[in-house]
Amino acid sequence: MGLAFAAYTWLTTPKRYLIFENALVIEYGRPRVKVIDFSNISHVETLSLGIGERLRVVLIKGRRTMVMPKNLETFKERLDEALERYQSQYPQGQGQDDANQDSPRGQIIEAERGPDYNGPSGN
Numbered sequence: 001m002g003l004a005f006a007a008y009t010w011l012t013t014p015k016r017y018l019i020f021e022n023a024l025v026i027e028y029g030r031p032r033v034k035v036i037d038f039s040n041i042s043h044v045e046t047l048s049l050g051i052g053e054r055l056r057v058v059l060i061k062g063r064r065t066m067v068m069p070k071n072l073e074t075f076k077e078r079l080d081e082a083l084e085r086y087q088s089q090y091p092q093g094q095g096q097d098d099a100n101q102d103s104p105r106g107q108i109i110e111a112e113r114g115p116d117y118n119g120p121s122g123n
Contacts, residue, residue, distance in 0.1 A: 017069055019082050020104035024057065026067070035104060036065065038086040044079060046072070055079075 010029030018025040024041070026034040042058045055067040055076055069075035 014068065017067060017075065018104070019079055021082065022086055023104040024067075024079065025104055026065070034065070038083055039090065041083065044076065044083070046076065 011032050012028060014026050014028055016027040018027065022038050024036045024038070026036070028034070036057060036059070040059050040061070042060045045056050045058065047054045047056050053072050055069070055072060057065045057067055059065070067075070
């Protein structure tokens with residue numbers, strides 16, 4: 001039972017968030033990595049919950065992903081800047097070539113420095 005819980009936690013708890021020029025990457029325990037292409041993001045919103053503030057990434061098709069970086073304000077600023085750059089390059093409905101959409105490209109935009117960079121709050 002304990003091993004199953006450890007495996008579940010390893011695969012479902014974000015370890016690190018990376019912002020690329022065209023995608024948000026959420027790294028969980030290896031080998032699980034979730035890539036959210038900017039062309040699929042509708043908007044990002046801040047939620048104030050009883051346990052603190054969180055970011056919610058809302059996809060065009062209505063799905064949502066909760067993002068919990070330690071330095072929420074800095075992360076949101078960097079994500080918003082990257083989204084704006086992407087959207088000015090690829091106006092809605094004029095996304096990148098399909099061949100490029102499945103892989104993040106360009107340099108990592110450093111969203112957080114130091115200890116805050118390595119995972120969500122509370123860990």
